[in-house]
Amino acid sequence: MSNTKAIAYIRVSTDKQADKGHSLLAQQEKIQAYAMLYDLEIIDYVVETGSAKNLKRKGLQGALAQIKAGTAEALIVVKLDRLTRKVADLGHLVETYFSKAGLLSVSEQIDTRSAAGRLVLNVLASVSQWEREAIGERTSAARQSMKANGLYCGGSAPYGQMLVAGQLVTNPQEQAIITRAKALKAQGHSLRKIAAMFSSEGLKTRKDTDFSHTLVSRMAA
Numbered sequence: 001m002s003n004t005k006a007i008a009y010i011r012v013s014t015d016k017q018a019d020k021g022h023s024l025l026a027q028q029e030k031i032q033a034y035a036m037l038y039d040l041e042i043i044d045y046v047v048e049t050g051s052a053k054n055l056k057r058k059g060l061q062g063a064l065a066q067i068k069a070g071t072a073e074a075l076i077v078v079k080l081d082r083l084t085r086k087v088a089d090l091g092h093l094v095e096t097y098f099s100k101a102g103l104l105s106v107s108e109q110i111d112t113r114s115a116a117g118r119l120v121l122n123v124l125a126s127v128s129q130w131e132r133e134a135i136g137e138r139t140s141a142a143r144q145s146m147k148a149n150g151l152y153c154g155g156s157a158p159y160g161q162m163l164v165a166g167q168l169v170t171n172p173q174e175q176a177i178i179t180r181a182k183a184l185k186a187q188g189h190s191l192r193k194i195a196a197m198f199s200s201e202g203l204k205t206r207k208d209t210d211f212s213h214t215l216v217s218r219m220a221a
Contacts, residue, residue, distance in 0.1 A: 003041040006074040074102035185220040
């Protein structure tokens with residue numbers, strides 16, 4: 001029986017080529033060892049750098065074209081996230097290219113040439129997406145808590161406040177301008193007129209520009 005013809009797909013993020021053992025060379029060595037163990041004949045090495053935010057990658061598309069044409073019978077990756085980080089994209093790949101051909105992952109020990117392998121792949125992909133979403137939710141909750149407690153959580157301090165020792169505190173000069181903008185609005189002055197008044201008095205924003213009616217609107221809200 002002849003060995004299964006496979007393509008080795010290797011990807012690294014541009015700025016993380018040696019991070020966590022997933023450098024180009026490390027991936028190649030792991031794939032070669034895996035291929036020898038499972039009688040796989042590597043007919044092509046596809047190497048590229050960049051993110052896995054979508055499947056529109058020249059190297060990947062070339063490898064998939066070989067799979068579709070029947071030139072290769074399997075695609076090998078060190079880890080699924082080298083291929084994609086999205087469950088939807090992974091599902092598309094399995095349905096479109098790997099319903100008959102094999103998708104093999106060294107680290108996760110996945111082989112979609114069997115029904116059991118496809119099941120494990122789907123479970124791992126779903127768990128991975130859940131983990132990313134859970135981390136996102138925790139991060140968002142932490143930022144909201146920091147903001148509520150006056151702690152700095154990134155970006156520029158809102159107008160009327162300033163950053164001191166990691167905390168947002170009142171900026172007296174800016175608060176005075178905000179108070180005046182609110183008072184002028186309450187007196188019936190339009191936002192554009194208030195902005196023009198500030199400019200005529202020589203008042204400037206943090207960026208040393210004239211106040212716009214849009215900024216006055218946010219200040220007087």
